[in-house]
Amino acid sequence: MAATTHHVLRLGLDGKPLLPPRTGVYRYTAGLLRGLETIAGGNLELTLHTPRRPLPTTLWVLCSLQRATTKGLDVLHCPFYYPPLFPGCPVTATVHDALVLEHPEWFPRAWGTLMRRLIRRGARTAAALVTPSLHVARTVEECCGVPLQRIRVIPHGVDTAVWSPPSPDAVGAVRHRFGLRGRWLVQLGAVEPRRGVDLLLQAAAPLRRLHTDLEVVLAGGVRAPIAELSRPPGWVRVIPWVEDEELPALLAGAAAVAAPSRGEGFDLPVLEALACGAVVVASDIPVHVEHFAGAVELFRSGDADALAAAIAGVLDDTARQQRLRGAARALAARFTWEESARLHLALWREVAGA
Numbered sequence: 001m002a003a004t005t006h007h008v009l010r011l012g013l014d015g016k017p018l019l020p021p022r023t024g025v026y027r028y029t030a031g032l033l034r035g036l037e038t039i040a041g042g043n044l045e046l047t048l049h050t051p052r053r054p055l056p057t058t059l060w061v062l063c064s065l066q067r068a069t070t071k072g073l074d075v076l077h078c079p080f081y082y083p084p085l086f087p088g089c090p091v092t093a094t095v096h097d098a099l100v101l102e103h104p105e106w107f108p109r110a111w112g113t114l115m116r117r118l119i120r121r122g123a124r125t126a127a128a129l130v131t132p133s134l135h136v137a138r139t140v141e142e143c144c145g146v147p148l149q150r151i152r153v154i155p156h157g158v159d160t161a162v163w164s165p166p167s168p169d170a171v172g173a174v175r176h177r178f179g180l181r182g183r184w185l186v187q188l189g190a191v192e193p194r195r196g197v198d199l200l201l202q203a204a205a206p207l208r209r210l211h212t213d214l215e216v217v218l219a220g221g222v223r224a225p226i227a228e229l230s231r232p233p234g235w236v237r238v239i240p241w242v243e244d245e246e247l248p249a250l251l252a253g254a255a256a257v258a259a260p261s262r263g264e265g266f267d268l269p270v271l272e273a274l275a276c277g278a279v280v281v282a283s284d285i286p287v288h289v290e291h292f293a294g295a296v297e298l299f300r301s302g303d304a305d306a307l308a309a310a311i312a313g314v315l316d317d318t319a320r321q322q323r324l325r326g327a328a329r330a331l332a333a334r335f336t337w338e339e340s341a342r343l344h345l346a347l348w349r350e351v352a353g354a
Contacts, residue, residue, distance in 0.1 A: 008045050009045065011046050011074065013079070014080065025096065028268070029079045035344075078093040081122070093122055097264060098139035100119070101140075120144045123144040123146045128350075156268050156340060165277040178237065180217070184214070185217070185254060191229070195261045197226050208235060217254070219250060256281050256314055259296070260281075267282075271335055277328055282299070
């Protein structure tokens with residue numbers, strides 16, 4: 001339906017995720033805004049609500065955004081898991097994953113308890129919820145008692161202006177920049193137990209007996225202790241921060257990008273790696289299968305031996321590498337922020353109209 005057939009939608013959007021640090025919710029919010037700029041035209045009046053001073057997210061959402069819902073908006077969208085609990089206008093929220101509901105043992109007790117309460121209460125308060133995968137939608141339905149009809153599955157997008165196959169010179173520059181002498185495996189994202197870093201290090205150790213030049217690069221800050229990193233071997237490199245412009249070369253230049261996570265809601269780093277034409281080896285958790293099957297080499301989640309075998313299977317098989325790189329680019333091309341924004345906008349109009 002053409003945008004010109006709609007009245008102007010007065011949309012409020014929580015802009016706090018755009019402030020440092022730049023997490024996955026930042027990428028989602030920034031990508032959604034770029035998509036809206038492309039597709040919305042003159043039929044969207046967008047107000048970005050951003051704190052003027054640092055505030056805890058809970059205080060910001062439950063107090064400041066609560067006040068925003070009384071300012072004549074048609075709908076307020078909250079990108080971070082839960083909305084204000086007593087809204088003065090229809091509200092929607094994105095639940096990026098349901099891990100704190102599925103695996104409370106993975107999170108600090110006090111924080112996890114608070115998040116579970118806010119997500120469950122917010123899920124019942126919101127006019128509609130957005131999740132990036134059907135797996136998350138079904139988990140929210142089961143854990144929060146929200147009918148699936150009130151949950152809209154909208155996958156993330158990827159900005160191909162940033163995430164695209166790099167030139168050989170760019171790969172060479174990244175190799176020199178980080179002192180990578182041979183081939184490397186890379187895992188992108190914050191280092192914490194659920195991400196399966198322990199599995200990658202366990203899998204890489206025997207591989208190095210045959211591939212002595214193989215290094216492991218962990219591109220992301222350490223968020224929680226990992227026993228295997230207490231005294232890491234010399235072939236493991238932890239790089240707390242890599243600029244976005246360097247990541248495509250780091251990913252596509254790798255012998256393989258490892259995604260051994262035990263649980264995700266979508267796994268945007270995998271999509272970004274695929275858009276760069278990288279060879280990706282990923283755990284067979286539900287969201288990886290749902291979105292990326294056919295373009296990644298899957299292995300049994302939690303099994304370091306299976307991960308080692310999957311990596312070994314692609315290291316010296318040029319034909320398999322080329323097949324995976326081609327499938328990666330083709331699959332990633334289907335995920336755009338414009339399409340994500342179009343589906344969000346349709347949901348907001350539906351909610352405002354109701």
